[in-house]
Amino acid sequence: MTQANEVFRDVVMKAYQIEVDGFTFYSMAAEQADKPAVHELFDKLARDVVQHKAYLKSVMGSYEDKGIEAFNLHLRDPDLKSFTATIFTDAFKQQARGADFELGVLSIGMTLESNAIKYFAGAADSTSEEEVRDFYLFLADWEKQHLEALQGLYNGVRQDFWADGGFSPF
Numbered sequence: 001m002t003q004a005n006e007v008f009r010d011v012v013m014k015a016y017q018i019e020v021d022g023f024t025f026y027s028m029a030a031e032q033a034d035k036p037a038v039h040e041l042f043d044k045l046a047r048d049v050v051q052h053k054a055y056l057k058s059v060m061g062s063y064e065d066k067g068i069e070a071f072n073l074h075l076r077d078p079d080l081k082s083f084t085a086t087i088f089t090d091a092f093k094q095q096a097r098g099a100d101f102e103l104g105v106l107s108i109g110m111t112l113e114s115n116a117i118k119y120f121a122g123a124a125d126s127t128s129e130e131e132v133r134d135f136y137l138f139l140a141d142w143e144k145q146h147l148e149a150l151q152g153l154y155n156g157v158r159q160d161f162w163a164d165g166g167f168s169p170f
Contacts, residue, residue, distance in 0.1 A: 011123045018116045023049040029105045106154040113147035
């Protein structure tokens, strides 16, 4: 196995671990949620991560068989509007109003997603192969859809949280 192959394999294995960590976190958050819309949000994130894991396994299997040709597979374009529309609901915002748990989980989720984006962007910067770089950037974009959705929810809940806590107008 060449050094480039080992590096790619390591990045995909790290990507898979990132997804396992995300699934564990979002599943635990869903289990702990006591409000239906909050449970639904974290459950949706956990299910989305399962799709990411399956995709990574298929790419790795294809890479083992086809090498660089594995990157010529059709990449699913992240549909941010569709994804955020399914989780950025008024019900979530209303049920999460003033809730420490939900605000904390959203904050931790944003940190996980930000770290994944940085990792994949760094991996993209470190490769000279265009197909591999595009793949890493695709993974970063996939995580970015979660981050942007979480940021939108966090900002809405945070404003209400601070207002309810008497920190308004700050």
